[in-house]
Amino acid sequence: xxxxxxxxxxxxxxxxxxxxxxxxxxxxxxxxxxxxxxxxxxxxxxxxxxxxxxxxxxxxxxxxxxxxxxxxxxxxxxxxxxxxxxxxxxxxxxxxxxxxxxxxxxxxxxxxxxxxxxxxxxxxxxxxxxxxxxxxxxxxxxxxxxxxxxxxxxxxxxxxxxxxxxxxxxxxxxxxxxxxxxxxxxxxxxxxxxxxxxxxxxxxxxxxxxxxxxxxxxxxxxxxxxxxxxxxxxxxxxxxxxxxxxxxxxxxxxxxxxxxxxxxxxxxxxxxxxxxxxxxxxxxxxxxxxxxxxxxxxxxxxxxxxxxxxxxxxxxxxxxxxxxxxxxxxxxxxxxxxxxxxxxxxxxxxxxxxxxxxxxxxxxxxxxxxxxxxxxxxxxxxxxxxxxxxxxxxx
Amino acid sequence: xxxxxxxxxxxxxxxxxxxxxxxxxxxxxxxxxxxxxxxxxxxxxxxxxxxxxxxxxxxxxxxxxxxxxxxxxxxxxxxxxxxxxxxxxxxxxxxxxxxxxxxxxxxxxxxxxxxxxxxxxxxxxxxxxxxxxxxxxxxxxxxxxxxxxxxxxxxxxxxxxxxxxxxxxxxxxxxxxxxxxxxxxxxxxxxxxxxxxxxxxxxxxxxxxxxxxxxxxxxxxxxxxxxxxxxxxxxxxxxxxxxxxxxxxxxxxxxxxxxxxxxxxxxxxxxxxxxxxxxxxxxxxxxxxxxxxxxxxxxxxxxxxxxxxxxxxxxxxxxxxxxxxxxxxxxxxxxxxxxxxxxxxxxxxxxxxxxxxxxxxxxxxxxxxxxxxxxxxxxxxxxxxxxxxxxxxxx
Numbered sequence: 001x002x003x004x005x006x007x008x009x010x011x012x013x014x015x016x017x018x019x020x021x022x023x024x025x026x027x028x029x030x031x032x033x034x035x036x037x038x039x040x041x042x043x044x045x046x047x048x049x050x051x052x053x054x055x056x057x058x059x060x061x062x063x064x065x066x067x068x069x070x071x072x073x074x075x076x077x078x079x080x081x082x083x084x085x086x087x088x089x090x091x092x093x094x095x096x097x098x099x100x101x102x103x104x105x106x107x108x109x110x111x112x113x114x115x116x117x118x119x120x121x122x123x124x125x126x127x128x129x130x131x132x133x134x135x136x137x138x139x140x141x142x143x144x145x146x147x148x149x150x151x152x153x154x155x156x157x158x159x160x161x162x163x164x165x166x167x168x169x170x171x172x173x174x175x176x177x178x179x180x181x182x183x184x185x186x187x188x189x190x191x192x193x194x195x196x197x198x199x200x201x202x203x204x205x206x207x208x209x210x211x212x213x214x215x216x217x218x219x220x221x222x223x224x225x226x227x228x229x230x231x232x233x234x235x236x237x238x239x240x241x242x243x244x245x246x247x248x249x250x251x252x253x254x255x256x257x258x259x260x261x262x263x264x265x266x267x268x269x270x271x272x273x274x275x276x277x278x279x280x281x282x283x284x285x286x287x288x289x290x291x292x293x294x295x296x297x298x299x300x301x302x303x304x305x306x307x308x309x310x311x312x313x314x315x316x317x318x319x320x321x322x323x324x325x326x327x328x329x330x331x332x333x334x335x336x337x338x339x340x341x342x343x344x345x346x347x348x349x350x351x352x353x354x355x356x357x358x359x360x361x362x363x364x365x366x367x368x369x370x371x372x373x374x375x376x377x378x379x380x381x382x383x384x385x386x387x388x389x390x391x392x393x394x395x
Numbered sequence: 396x397x398x399x400x401x402x403x404x405x406x407x408x409x410x411x412x413x414x415x416x417x418x419x420x421x422x423x424x425x426x427x428x429x430x431x432x433x434x435x436x437x438x439x440x441x442x443x444x445x446x447x448x449x450x451x452x453x454x455x456x457x458x459x460x461x462x463x464x465x466x467x468x469x470x471x472x473x474x475x476x477x478x479x480x481x482x483x484x485x486x487x488x489x490x491x492x493x494x495x496x497x498x499x500x501x502x503x504x505x506x507x508x509x510x511x512x513x514x515x516x517x518x519x520x521x522x523x524x525x526x527x528x529x530x531x532x533x534x535x536x537x538x539x540x541x542x543x544x545x546x547x548x549x550x551x552x553x554x555x556x557x558x559x560x561x562x563x564x565x566x567x568x569x570x571x572x573x574x575x576x577x578x579x580x581x582x583x584x585x586x587x588x589x590x591x592x593x594x595x596x597x598x599x600x601x602x603x604x605x606x607x608x609x610x611x612x613x614x615x616x617x618x619x620x621x622x623x624x625x626x627x628x629x630x631x632x633x634x635x636x637x638x639x640x641x642x643x644x645x646x647x648x649x650x651x652x653x654x655x656x657x658x659x660x661x662x663x664x665x666x667x668x669x670x671x672x673x674x675x676x677x678x679x680x681x682x683x684x685x686x687x688x689x690x691x692x693x694x695x696x697x698x699x700x701x702x703x704x705x706x707x708x709x710x711x712x713x714x715x716x717x718x719x720x721x722x723x724x725x726x727x728x729x730x731x732x733x734x735x736x737x738x739x740x741x742x743x744x745x746x747x748x749x750x751x752x753x754x755x756x757x758x759x760x761x762x763x764x765x766x767x768x769x770x771x772x773x774x775x776x777x778x779x780x781x782x783x784x785x786x787x788x789x790x
Contacts, residue, residue, distance in 0.1 A: 251682025287646025
């Protein structure tokens with residue numbers, strides 16, 4: 001009954017669903033506090049108080065037809081201005097409201113960018129491990145996702161392998177920093193090298209290659225780590241942002257694209273992306289939340305909570321003998337499986353009521369992802385289970 | 396720089412933009428109250444008080460991580476249950492929560508349905524005049540929009556011409572009732588005949604044809620007119636709904652799809668539509684608004700305001716000698732142009748500061764659309780201008 005394109009997605013979905021249901025069943029049987037669920041990237045830190053205050057302020061002081069009404073498909077000019085100015089203050093950029101297009105979260109922003117740019121058969125390069133939905137997004141526009149294998153020493157992008165994957169068909173590259181699932185932040189050095197490689201390939205191709213920087217975790221950076229602003233290193237950059245994590249609003253679907261003036265033919269790309277937002281069916285990003293963002297551009301959820309979680313989980317697992325990448329940002333810990341087949345490790349974890357996601361789901365087998373956007377108590381309480389798991393593998 | 400598919404949309408956009416800018420300029424020159432802008436379908440009636448009350452109730456009594464968090468891609472089960480029960484109460488249907496998928500407005504719902512169903516080259520039939528974005532939505536999935544010419548006597552769908560447009564490639568049919576731009580409500584008799592034609596064609600094709608009923612204006616019906624519930628007449632119906640008009644929330648992008656159990660292979664279609672919601676980048680409909688809808692399923696904006704507007708505009712123009720279709724619902728008046736080239740009529744209207752949309756924009760030249768979701772005063776104040784326009788054409 002369904003389209004050919006949807007069939008593999010539906011088939012694949014039953015595996016995800018089975019995993020989810022197994023977790024739910026475990027919680028039903030053993031009690032939710034006896035199951036250590038590190039499988040979901042759903043923020044557990046509440047939105048900052050500014051969000052609620054902003055909603056009350058808006059509902060008390062603005063007209064309903066304005067608050068809940070249509071605006072330009074790109075979003076309220078006042079919201080876009082507030083975002084541009086916040087970025088300029090924080091990153092020394094020089095964006096205006098026209099460089100910002102409000103989107104239904106970062107996922108929708110990436111789709112808008114890809115719809116704007118891709119012709120069938122165009123190649124989009126990304127780095128393993130990667131968020132598996134990138135494949136669906138690229139497939140939506142009949143592009144082909146080309147995956148660069150991981151540099152398993154640093155989990156910075158593997159730039160040597162990257163050069164080899166570029167071709168005359170390369171139309172875009174997707175990066176994600178701070179990174180899901182490894183927690184790595186792409187360094188300035190990495191971005192400079194990556195930009196140089198892309199510049200060279202652009203010249204060879206005689207046509208632009210767009211760098212799509214997916215940045216929903218930008219504000220979740222620890223130990224004072226700097227997350228370089230990618231548009232400064234490469235002109236043909238489009239940034240996709242979401243307030244899902246920084247303001248703990250994942251369900252509200254609110255984010256934006258940055259399309260800088262420096263991007264080739266930027267005016268046409270901005271117009272096309274605005275139209276893509278409309279014809280994709282989103283029409284515009286949710287209006288009340290746009291007005292909330294306008295008032296909360298510099299607010300943040302309690303990032304310290306995640307940092308404490310990171311420290312507890314990373315240090316705890318290190319001490320037990322697990323090999324982990326120390327997360328610089330985001331809320332994921334990337335752990336090397338003690339056995340080659342990480343799915344066996346995930347299954348073994350379940351025996352100790354620990355839920356993890358296999359690295360195969362990120363095109364990087366041999367590792368597992370732990371999402372530590374959970375309560376601090378869950379992390380503390382999980383430690384005996386991890387200890388038993390470590391003993392099982394004689395770590 | 397942009398994809399081949401986006402190019403015609405960008406070119407076409409400049410015409411729309413020119414029209415919009417001309418209107419803005421007129422208002423700047425003559426004052427907004429001296430320009431009678433009937434060009435936009437943006438509700439001017441505020442959201443009912445229940446919406447604001449619901450938001451306050453939710454923010455005071457529910458956890459932030461629940462209110463603004465991720466939920467199932469199909470939406471909160473409690474919201475879907477409330478909607479299903481409201482539909483069952485009002486229309487005698489028997490939907491459960493699983494038959495409802497929350498969407499980012501009706502436009503996104505239609506896109507989700509088309510993504511779920513269409514293979515490249517599949518034909519989707521609709522009736523002129525029609526909302527021009529249907530062409531973009533169908534094109535998003537490489538389908539082909541097939542347009543049935545209007546029955547200019549009744550503006551009910553032209554069923555004779557419809558039969559001739561069906562083929563072995565017909566995969567779906569889009570209807571819209573109450574109707575933009577004519578204000579017509581499809582009668583029970585029309586729906587029964589339409590269903591019979593589709594049943595016959597399905598048999599001939601040996602494969603289902605899906606009827607997509609786009610119903611954002613369902614609650615805007617006047618003189619006690621009944622809007623028949625389409626799933627009762629044809630099993631393979633998918634309903635697309637939006638709260639843009641009934642609750643005056645167009646900017647919030649909140650609506651739903653109904654996929655009934657009676658639909659062929661409904662379980663797979665529901666799963667696929669849920670996944671299509673996710674991979675299209677929407678992920679889920681905005682969370683706070685879902686919880687608002689749960690509390691406001693039976694609330695309505697002041698439909699009486701639109702009815703008064705309809706009466707004033709319809710009666711006023713009739714008296715002046717214009718030929719109009721009396722709107723049974725929605726908030727549009729469909730007026731026959733006094734001259735064959737309705738664009739000349741639209742241009743002439745501008746001389747009297749009246750902004751209208753030419754019927755060509757709905758694939759039905761020779762007519763114009765007036766959106767009466769404006770203040771009552773605008774309608775009263777516009778009458779002398781319409782009188783002068785009528786005199787110009789010696790009506």
